[in-house]
Amino acid sequence: MSQISMNTHKASIPAAERASGPWRDAWKAFRRNKTAVVGLSIIIIFILIAILAPLLSTYDYKEQVLTDRLQAPSAEHWFGTDDLGRDIFTRTLYGARISLWVGFLSVIGSIILGTALGILAGFYGKWWDMLISRLFDILLAFPSILLAIAIVAILGPSLENALYAIAIVNVPTYGRLVRSKVLSLKTEEYITAARAIGVKNSRILIRHILPNSLTPIIVQGTLGIGTAIIEAAALGFLGMGAQPPEPEWGKMLSDSRQFIQTAPWTVFFPGLSIMLTVLGFNLLGDGLRDVLDPRMKPK
Template sequence: MTLAAHDPSPRAPLDRRAWLLSDTPRSALQARLGQAYASWIAFRRNPLALVGLAIVLLLVLVAVLAPYLAPQSPTAQDLAARLQPPSATHWFGTDELGRDIYARIVWGSRITLTIVVLVVVIVGPVGLLVGTVAGYAGGWLDTLLMRLTDIFLAFPRLILALAFVSALGPGIENAIIAIAITAWPPYARLARAETLTIRHSDFIAAAKMQGASAARIVLGHIAPLCTSSLIVRLTLDMAGIILTAAGLGFLGLGAQPPAPEWGAMISTGRQYVLDYWWVAAMPGLAIVVVSLGFNLLGDGLRDVLDPKQR
């Protein structure tokens, strides 16, 4: 064993950096890692994007560690301590039933994160599939799918979500379904526009000459190229998803009491807003901060992932 193998000099990090940023990668793995590292370098140059990433990561940590951050029950009532102002005992005060608002906000982050994740998991693939199929197939199928998309886009998202929730019934599951049904059309439009720009490319023609089916071309070649733009749009729209879910909760059509959903907390606290401002202000502040975090993160991802911004 030579001494060079144990050399503690800082050349090793520099060598790794040079390996990642090499102009002539020797493998597909090196190329992917290099591209990811270059994207991270570009992303961290935006301080506001880093703030957004920190807020989103904080939301995830709060949701995961809720039993440890707020061990008290978010639904436990203490009428003797109702409408207490923020203090060392109750950091965010208590509501009209004596429930700790801090605990309800911490546990409510799980509901918010669940809504965002489930809606994104549903609308992302649906919008990508509809848009890429319409853009690649063209003809009557493109016309049919785009006219269906236009029907959904003709109505404001919240109004259409209210209609679907009213038909399905109140509840967090139905609220997620309603938001997902109304949220996919913009992504279908975006995926179709991306598909129209690449469907006549040389590599698509080469894939056809090799006998690739339409499904393989769409799923294996076109859809991956549309994914980055879709991720950017999804991140930017997460704030809208949160606000729509909070709006449904505010109207009593989302999560039902005593679930600590932020919109429902604002709804119950609005009648006390003049004398006991913290009842509605604290969950409202949580919605503002999380929405701001997703918007800042989306702006940073757009600068990194959107080819038009490079």
């Protein structure tokens, strides 16, 4: 009898209300946001390119054919060839793997470390807040690219060290964001009530503080991936990121800059790839901010 009553009650709830929920509503709003959809579509295309690179090209990105050097785009070489006769289309495809790998991993590292430090500073305060905030101030006192160059110069030029450097220089961005969010959350009534009934700080952080801090982290992280890709390309351009023969887009631009007038295709396609990828993450980040930030929603 009780089961029949539950089914009757469930049937009496409107279907639209049963289907409602914060994440479901956010997804519906996201799909209506054309900017976000375009950004996500661009990102998905480049992710598929990175995954399917071996199937999309029959050339080896390391293969050098000096007799075919600096050939213009053609049916044989869609994006032309570089000064060593390597197929630029193939190298651009494989370059997507490197740029996305660096972008995602560096941002994940920044978010993990920045979130941990931001929670310590915002929730516990006192000397934790003073020490961590001064650390953030010191890191932010340097231009990010110069600090990344200094870190790579100490560790040695390589793609992995460039990833570490990019992650480190972006930690204050997420740390200060989380700190400010935690400072506002810990004064909420439900946090005060949880403390009053003896809930441990660790449980408050995991069950209440962290989940309610995810929205700004997601938005900033999405935008941060585009920034990380640009920084990786800048380090590669300076010879401090990926090393030959790795087909990193910034390194490809650096190797071809002397041919910008005689063979412009050698710099056009890697540069276009950087621009489109960063554009995709920026559009997605702006769309997520519009969807997830309550202040951006129409009243």
